Amino acid sequence: MNALFVVLLLTPPGALVKIPSPGDLVAAVRGNDDVEIERVAARIGAVRLEAWAEHGKPAERLAALRALPLVGDAWFVLPELAKLLADGDDEVALRAAECARRIAESLTPEDKERDEMPADVPARAARELVAIAQRATLKPAVRTSAIEAVAALRGLTRVDDKALVALLADGDVVIRRAAAEALAQAPAGEKALVETLAKDASPDVASAAAASLCRDVPVIAPSSGKASAGEARAARIGGAARDRLRALALDEKVSLADRLDLIGCLRVAKKDADQKVLDELARKPPDSLRSRARSLGGR
Secondary structure: OOOOHHHHHHHHOOOOOOOOHHHHHHHHHHHOOOHHHHHHHHOHHHHHHHHHHHHHOOHHHHHHHHHHOOOOHHHHHHHHHHHHHHOOHHHHHHHHHHHHHHHHHHHHHHHHOOOOOOOHHHHHHHHHHHHHHOOOOOHHOOOOHHHHHHHHHHHHOOOHHHHHHHHHHHHHHHHHHHHHHHHOOOHHHHHHHHHHHHEEEEEHHHHHHHHHOOOOOOOOOOOOOOHHHHHHHHHHOOHHHHHHHHHHHOOOOOOHHHHHHHHHHHHOOOHHHHHHHHHHHOOOOOOOHHHHHHHHHOO
C-alpha cells in the first residue's frame, strides 16, 4: 500500500487543513472584501484572532481586529479584547474599541441561550469596558465606543449604571452625551437624566438625555387606560426639565433624531405649553417632525 495513502488514511479528518497565516489575513483585509475576510477569519477562529490582535505585528493586529467581529464566537474573547482599548498604539486602541462595540451590539439574549454563553463572559466584558470608559486619559472615541458596548450588553448581563450616571458629569461633552444615550433603558438613571435635561449646558447632551427619557413613549395611550412605563416616566418630567424639553423640541440646531424622540413626552401629562409646542411643530418642516407632532396631537 502506498505510504502516502496510509498516512492520509490514518490522519484524523481536518488534521491536514492549513490554518491561514497572519499574512493571509493581512492580504484579505487589504483586499477589503468582507466575504473573503470572513472566510479567512472563520478558519482562524476568535481565540487565535484575539491573540494576533494582542501580540502580532502592527499590520497583523489591525487585520485581526478588522476580522474579529465577523467570527461567530467572537463574544468568547470580548473580555480580553476590552483590555486592548487601553493599548499604547492609538490606532490599535481605536480599532479595538470599534471591534468591541460591533461584537457587543451583535449579541442578543437568544444568542446567549443558544450558544450556552457562560454568564461571566459578558459580565467581565462589561466591567472591563466600564473601566475603560472611566479613563479620562483615553481618547473620547475609544471611551464612547466602550460606553456604547456596555449599553449593548445590558440585555445579557448586569451593567454598572452608577458608573454610567457618574459619566454624566464628565468634562467632555461627547462622553456625557454617550452616557445619556447609554442610560436609555436604565431605571436607575431616570433621576440623573432628568437633572441632565434641566441643567447640562450643552443642548446636545440635554437633548440626548431627553431622547433617552422619551424614546419609548407610545404615540397613542394604551386602550386599557393603564400608563406604560414610558408614559409614567414622561409624566414625572416637570419644572425646569419640562421647560427645557419644550425648548429643545423647537430648537432647529438640535439633531432631528433627538427631536423626534423627545417630543413624545409632550403628549403625556400635557399642559397648554406642551400643546402649543406640538401645534407649532405640526405646522412647519421637516416633514418627519411635522408628522410626528400631528400623531401626538399637534394641530
